[in-house]
Amino acid sequence: MQSISANILDTLKSGKDQLGSEAIDHLSAFVQSQLLQDHSFMNKSGESDLYYTSFGWMLCLVLGIHLDTDKMTGYLSCQHEHDLDLIHYAAFKRCELILYMHKKGRALTWLKTRSKQHVKDLNDFKQVPHQDTRAPYTQFIWTSLLEDTGNKLTEKSKIEKDLEQYRHETGGFMNVSDGHTATTNATTAALAVLGQISQVKQEKAISYLNSMQDATGGYKAAPSAPVPDLLSTATALFALKSCNEKPDYPALEFIEAHWAESGGFIATLLDEKSDVEYCFYGLLALGSALSIS
Template identity: 30%
Template sequence: MNNYLPELTVRIAMGLGEVDVEIRDRHTQFIAARQQADGGFGGREGPSDLYYTSFALRSLAILGELHGDLADRACDFLRSRLGGQETIVDFLSLIYGAGLLENSAGVEVFAGANEDWREQVAAALEKLRREDGGYAKGELGSASSTYHTFLVLLCLQLLERPIVQPERIRDFLLSQEAEDGGFREIRASKRAGTNPTAAAIGALRIIDGLDQEVADGAIDFLLEMQNDEGGLRANTRIPIADLLSTFTGCLTLTDLGALHEIDTAAAMRYVEGLQQPGGGFFGAVWDEVADVEYTFYGLGGLAILHP
């Protein structure tokens, strides 16, 4: 099983190393300027939260700039959230952010935590398992989610805990495959999407459950998602490309050895066109505000698509 997130971070960092230093510095300054008084990072408005803090730390890590006072303050923020009841997304954000800080800056978020905290988190995640083998968004959720199943697997990898009954997870993920080769987010979804497809392929790769037929179907679906803008759309109903779908789609095509099958030059122009003079990226052509989440997707896009 590949250790998905750490390997992805290294891959993107290596790709960004080929990008002009002035561009990297501009985005570093944009992100650093968004650190709040408590050491965390927020979205477009509002207080710091784990989700956006994780994206800021991921971006700084791939830029090679996660160190010093900024890292120490971010560590303080993550420690302040150790006692909270978090969603899967926030669990992942906390655990991964802590790992990035330890690896990049040598600071330990969990230094004072209980010795069995990994087991406690893994047990809490397993409560989200549903009869179909997937994982729901929360304890009250009845439907398994492709995306949240992927997130649980990422969390378990970062916690270095075993993945329980991976064959049931594979069965659930394959049940989410649509006729066009893409994957649905939940069973009730009417159509496949770029991001659920990326999550499904990522999850199947983690559990060594991906076969060539499924991979070929996903490739065919993702190739149809590129539009005249050069970016990728979220699904067949949405005509406009967006940076999240472009990043996840291109990353998945890279993992499947098929990135060359799209117009990569057009995709690169799309990503570069969302880059802002003062640093940061817009999420799509209609956007008006750059934020740390879409800046990570933009940096990832530059890294993957750079010639």
């Protein structure tokens, strides 16, 4: 079975392959504008950030942007990996693999890790999302981390049972077990994990995602959200593509409306500033939408 990261890379490539050379150059120029001297990528505040670097390095791999692998190696060597929280630890391990792929010039397929790597136990992290190791988003990060490091996901039936504790009556999922509302991103995280461990079609969760899309083609993060956003749209479309499902409304116009003049993508039409994370979501949304249209 294809890993989550491999699926993401293929989808990003699908998005890129639909762009003309001028559009690719425009997007690439923005991505490069977010690159710092040490070859890390900046966050929204303009500071070096390991989490954003994982997005930036993958985009460079897809877009064919040259990076100095010595600087990349130097940047990773300065990270205190054993002190990182789960999200940044997973980003670190993904960056290690992307660095290897940059060295090998491999951007067409997601490489399996060179050998199985030891990773910390999930319960050993000081911080995990929502401080809950069983929640959908935590399990999504954990599953991706295990796949990226050549480890196998164990206790699949337990994970599936645990995730059911976060399912809302609407069919969607929550990231807190005692929550009152399902969210798009908790649902897409659960779908990604379940897709790796179960062959059962998640019709209720898919139906919930469909209810989060409005006529513009965009998806809201939650029923109470004032407007749809690009992150929710990207993850929802990616989840539907992975489930071989189609959205109720075409999403290309929504995605294009969030491509700013700067060359980057914005979170919502209420935003003006882009960053490398949303460039990732924009290309992921584009590749997903084109794959299921």
